[in-house]
Each structure stands twice: as structure tokens, then as C-alpha cells.
Amino acid sequence: MKEKILILGAGMIQVPIIEKAKRLGYVVLVLDGSAEAPGMKLADYSFVISTLDAESALQIAIEHQVDAVITTSDYPVNVVAMLCEKLNLIGISPFAAEVCTNKYLQRKLALQFGIKCPQFVKLNFNHLSAYTVPFSYPVIVKPLDSSASRGITIVYEESALADAFVQAKRYSRTDEFLIEEFIEGKEYSIEGLVQQGRLHVLGITEKFLEEAEGMLFPVEIGHVCSVVFEASLQERVVHFADSVVQAFQIDNSALHLEFKLFNNQIYLIECAGRPGGDFIASDLIPLATGIDLLEGLIKIAMGQELRIERSIDRYAGIKFLDRSNYHRLAAYLQQSSHASISRFTIEAYKDAPLQSSLDRLGYFIACDKNKERLIEILDGK
Structure with a gap:
């Protein structure tokens, strides 16, 4: 009998993990509050239930005797942890899930364990x-x-x-x-997997932010990974990530850890017990390193030993379209035959200010051996 995986959420952010689980041969169950969520039609079984409805999710997991429960978004992390604990499945603990979804608890523990934060x-x-x-x-x-x-x-x-x-x-x-x-400095994120207490750092992503007049908060308009610092700083960054994993008691989970570098200090910004969004986990990490992060997450949940080996050494990046660059980049993508661009999506134009990631109007993904050249490609040059 095929093993079964219950995935909480069936929106665009969950589609890659649903497709990955299907390709690996698992029976996939999904639940989402919207019957129109794109992942609903991809799964073997789909249920129109809120990802925050823990009791209904538990009933489905028991009825179908699932072997694993996972998510790739923030809101259902606590429900995943509760189900794993009640059903004796492998996954993030309720304590770590609560910390990873509560910014105040993260700040308190950072102070307690001597981790720099604002x-x-x-x-x-x-x-x-x-x-x-x-x-x-x-x-x-x-x-x-x-x-x-x-x-x-x-x-x-x-x-x-x-x-x-x-x-x-x-x-x-x-x-x-x-x-x-507000901490000045460049912002990065660490993408990793934690299994049986061991952190595997898969890559470091550099963020590019839009800071325009009238914006409430800088919004991410691009990412490049996998960035490697000079040796001593790289060692400090990995040690920082290990310290956060230990302080927050994160285990058997994906890790998306945001930090800033300012005045030679590393500051914790936020930590999530799920893979990085914005196609970082599904596309950028595999394109830059050859490491399949989503398959690794499934292996953790299924109790299979991780074997992390980097087989590619290049940079991968994503650039988002908004009203300030839409017409230029849309024309660039429709006319370009650049081999480095792996895929793109252009949505209908909306004259709306960029106030959050929900206001983006499309994206494209590219890779190159040279970081500066990749940034030029992402800038439409």
C-alpha cells in the first residue's frame, strides 16, 4: 500500500510540494479553505477545510491513516505540529511551531540565549x-x-x-x-533542513527590497542565491543559525531564517519553521545547488535519512514585477530568448502600489555562473 501524505494548504505556494509528493509516488491528501485553490485538483484527495481547523484535520488524518503531515506556509505550522504530536508522526514540535509563528517569543528567546536582535x-x-x-x-x-x-x-x-x-x-x-x-544593513535568509537535531544549511539568499515613497514597509522584489561569504563570516553565519535552531528547539523541519548584517554583527530578523517562499525552496535552491529542498522535507516527514550533496555551483535569482517596472520587464520577457531565464509569469497590469508581496504582478526566474551577470539579467539588461 502506498504511503500517504497530508498537506495543509493547496494554494500556489503549496503546488510545488504537492507535485513533488505525487512524483515521488505518495498518495497526497490536501485541505484548504478554498475549493478553487490550484492544488486541490492535483491531489488524490482534497477537502474544503480551513488549514487552521485542527480538529477536522485530525479526523481526516486518522480516517485516512496518513503517514506524514506537512505544510510550506506559516499559518498551518501549529496545526501540523499538533497533528504530528497526537499521531506520533515526525515533524516540528508544538513548542517550536509556536515560537516560529510568534515574533515576540522569538525576540524573548533570542535575548535569553544571547542572539542579537532589534x-x-x-x-x-x-x-x-x-x-x-x-x-x-x-x-x-x-x-x-x-x-x-x-x-x-x-x-x-x-x-x-x-x-x-x-x-x-x-x-x-x-x-x-x-x-x-529598525536595523540598517543588507538582509539575507538561510534556507535549511533540520533532522534529528542536525542543521543542514542548503543555501543563503540575498534579498533585494523596493523602498519607494508612500510604501509602508520595504517589499521584496527579488532574491539571489546561493550566496557565500568570506570564510570567517560564513562560519559565523552558520554558527548563528545553529544557535537559533537550538534556542527555538527546531527539529525535523524546514528552516527559513532571516537576518541582517550591520557593523559586522548578525541580527536575527525572523525565523520560520517552513521552507522559504517566493520560489526559493522550489526553484532557486535546486537551480543554484542541485539540492532538492522539497524532497528533503518529505524525507524528514517520512523518517528517511537526509543525504545532502551539492551538485551544482552557480547563482539563481527571481525578480518580481510591480507597477514601477511592469511594462519594461513584460516587454523584455516577451521579446527575450535568454537561455538563462528558466520561466516567467506575467499577470494583468494593475495600477496598485506595492504594499506587500500580494501586490506583485508576475515574476521570472534565471540562473548564471556569475552573480553580477545574473543581477543584470534580473534587471532586464
Whole structure:
């Protein structure tokens, strides 16, 4: 009898893991709150159920005797952890899942374990009258539990604080939020897999952000991986990642760990117990390194030993279209026959400001042996 995998979520972000599990020969069950989610028709069994409905998910897992439960997005991570614990399956623990989906818990543990992070305070939406920020502007206001930059605002002066509170509340499922100091510097993410307490760093991704007038918060418009630092810094970055994994008790999970480099210091920005989004896990890591991150995640859940071997040594990147570059890049993609571009999607134009990743209008993915040349390709040159 074929082994069964239950995947929480069937949106575009889950389609690659659904397709991967099918190609590996597993029976795939998916649940999603939308019957129109693109992954619903790809699975062997699909259920129109919210990914946050833990009890219904548990009933389905028991009824179908699934062998593994996984997700590739933030919101269902806690449900995955609960199911794995109740059914004695391999996966992230409830403690680690809670930490990875709560920015305040991440900050508290970082301080406890000596991991550098921004200064921060946690506030309640109901107690904001005459509040004074205890550190210098600019600051960041963010919900504890948001993703895709939703509800996050960078605030440059006190007069804009109230509007930032409103934005944070709009995207929060709790009554609390964070105010953090803004850390300068370049932002990166570590993409990894953790099995039986051992972290496998698969690649480091460099982020490129759009910072235009009127934007609430810089939005990612591109990524390049796999970046390698000079030897001593590379060693420090890997040690930093190990420290976070140990502090947050992350095990049998994917790892997406965002950090900044500023004044020769490494600052924790956020940590997630799932693969990197924006096609980092499904496309960029395999194109740059030859490592199949999604297959590795499935192997962890199925109790199979990971064997991580880099077979490719090049750079891979993604560039997103928005209203500022749409017409130029759309024309470039439709006319280009550049062999380095592996695929692209162009959506209908919308004259909407780029306020979160949901406002993007398409993307294209490319790779090259030379990082500078790749960046030129991604810039449409």
C-alpha cells in the first residue's frame, strides 16, 4: 500500500510540494479553505477545510491513516505540529511551531540565549494612549503573527505611529503587536533542513527590497542565491543559525531564517519553521545547488535519512514585477530568448502600489555562473 501524505494548504505556494509528493509516488491528501485553490485538483484527495481547523484535520488524518503531515506556509505550522504530536508522526514540535509563528517569543528567546536582535517592546492594541517609543526612530510596527509583510510599517516620526497601529491591527489575529528598532544593513535568509537535531544549511539568499515613497514597509522584489561569504563570516553565519535552531528547539523541519548584517554583527530578523517562499525552496535552491529542498522535507516527514550533496555551483535569482517596472520587464520577457531565464509569469497590469508581496504582478526566474551577470539579467539588461 502506498504511503500517504497530508498537506495543509493547496494554494500556489503549496503546488510545488504537492507535485513533488505525487512524483515521488505518495498518495497526497490536501485541505484548504478554498475549493478553487490550484492544488486541490492535483491531489488524490482534497477537502474544503480551513488549514487552521485542527480538529477536522485530525479526523481526516486518522480516517485516512496518513503517514506524514506537512505544510510550506506559516499559518498551518501549529496545526501540523499538533497533528504530528497526537499521531506520533515526525515533524516540528508544538513548542517550536509556536515560537516560529510568534515574533515576540522569538525576540524573548533570542535575548535569553544571547542572539542579537532589534530592541523591541510588546504592546496591546487596547492600551495605546500617549505611548512613547523607548528607542530612536525609525521603528517598525508589526503584528505578532503576520506574514508576507502584511500589517508591517516602518515609522519615521511619532506622528505616523497611530496609522501604523491601525495597519498592524488589520492583519493581526491577536490583541498584541511589536514595536522594534529598525536595523540598517543588507538582509539575507538561510534556507535549511533540520533532522534529528542536525542543521543542514542548503543555501543563503540575498534579498533585494523596493523602498519607494508612500510604501509602508520595504517589499521584496527579488532574491539571489546561493550566496557565500568570506570564510570567517560564513562560519559565523552558520554558527548563528545553529544557535537559533537550538534556542527555538527546531527539529525535523524546514528552516527559513532571516537576518541582517550591520557593523559586522548578525541580527536575527525572523525565523520560520517552513521552507522559504517566493520560489526559493522550489526553484532557486535546486537551480543554484542541485539540492532538492522539497524532497528533503518529505524525507524528514517520512523518517528517511537526509543525504545532502551539492551538485551544482552557480547563482539563481527571481525578480518580481510591480507597477514601477511592469511594462519594461513584460516587454523584455516577451521579446527575450535568454537561455538563462528558466520561466516567467506575467499577470494583468494593475495600477496598485506595492504594499506587500500580494501586490506583485508576475515574476521570472534565471540562473548564471556569475552573480553580477545574473543581477543584470534580473534587471532586464
